[in-house]
Amino acid sequence: MNIPRNVKRTALVLGLLTTAACSTTGGGLFGNGANGAGGAGNGQIEETSLAYFQQTIGDTVLFAVNQTGLTPTAMAILDQQAAWLVANPTVTILIEGHADERGTRDYNMALGSRRASAVRDYLVAKGVADSRISVISYGRERPLAICSDESCWSKNRRAVTIVTSGAPLG
Numbered sequence: 001m002n003i004p005r006n007v008k009r010t011a012l013v014l015g016l017l018t019t020a021a022c023s024t025t026g027g028g029l030f031g032n033g034a035n036g037a038g039g040a041g042n043g044q045i046e047e048t049s050l051a052y053f054q055q056t057i058g059d060t061v062l063f064a065v066n067q068t069g070l071t072p073t074a075m076a077i078l079d080q081q082a083a084w085l086v087a088n089p090t091v092t093i094l095i096e097g098h099a100d101e102r103g104t105r106d107y108n109m110a111l112g113s114r115r116a117s118a119v120r121d122y123l124v125a126k127g128v129a130d131s132r133i134s135v136i137s138y139g140r141e142r143p144l145a146i147c148s149d150e151s152c153w154s155k156n157r158r159a160v161t162i163v164t165s166g167a168p169l170g
Helices: 005-022 050-057 072-087 105-125 150-156
Strands: 060-062 092-098 133-139 158-165
Touching: 050 072, 060 072, 072 105, 092 105, 105 133, 105 158
Parallel strands: 092 133
Antiparallel strands: 060 158, 092 158
């Protein structure tokens, strides 16, 4: 069987790229550390980075049906968000409030607004300046999951903290 030279080269290059991408000792193919998210080549994400906020702390808190009260899990996430925001005073954020598909459009817009405000109020109580926070409600208009059962509805009852400026990317 005679395999053309360019096919052999392509296979060799792909094999080398795959090996390099899977390497944890050299920081992977792009030198971003073992987790591929940045850092100093030692597998760590820089704690002031947007990647750290999104991947380590988390940007989403969930709510119970028709509720705006924060659960203990939500408060734990928001405590970490607040600490990160206090440590990074140039960062500004937008908090998006969301609801599931049940209820009227107007009801869900108001519910999303109250959820976003609950998160803002919690962060402000933890020392984040209110002037750094904006809120918006999308109600049921931007679902994360689409289906008509609790497995999707529970993901759509949320508030998401979006970093809008001031944080290094990686």
